[in-house]
Amino acid sequence: MEFIVATTVSDGKNANGEFVGQKVGRDQYKADALIWHRLSAEVWAEMLQEFERFVVIARIPDMVHNSWLTIRMYPGNRSATPAEINPITGLPSMYHNCKVNLVDCGVIE
Numbered sequence: 001m002e003f004i005v006a007t008t009v010s011d012g013k014n015a016n017g018e019f020v021g022q023k024v025g026r027d028q029y030k031a032d033a034l035i036w037h038r039l040s041a042e043v044w045a046e047m048l049q050e051f052e053r054f055v056v057i058a059r060i061p062d063m064v065h066n067s068w069l070t071i072r073m074y075p076g077n078r079s080a081t082p083a084e085i086n087p088i089t090g091l092p093s094m095y096h097n098c099k100v101n102l103v104d105c106g107v108i109e
Contacts, residue, residue: 004030031102051075076101
């Protein structure tokens, strides 16, 4: 997993290469590449179903303040690699490298 803090700015650089923008709003957080190396299909499905509500409340480390941050986040890309296939249903029964990204909704709880 990797934690990312992004700063939004109003503008970029001018023709002289000087930064002319200003910080807009607050920093945005992302929990990137949360990975579970092996999960059953049932557990992975349960986890993914939590994201059907779209927004989740997450408690993540805030590396800026070295404390915990409770924040509203939405899931980005979700992926997994089938590891085992059920011979009867033809569906995966196990997955490897189950990944999800959680992205800041812009509102601190």
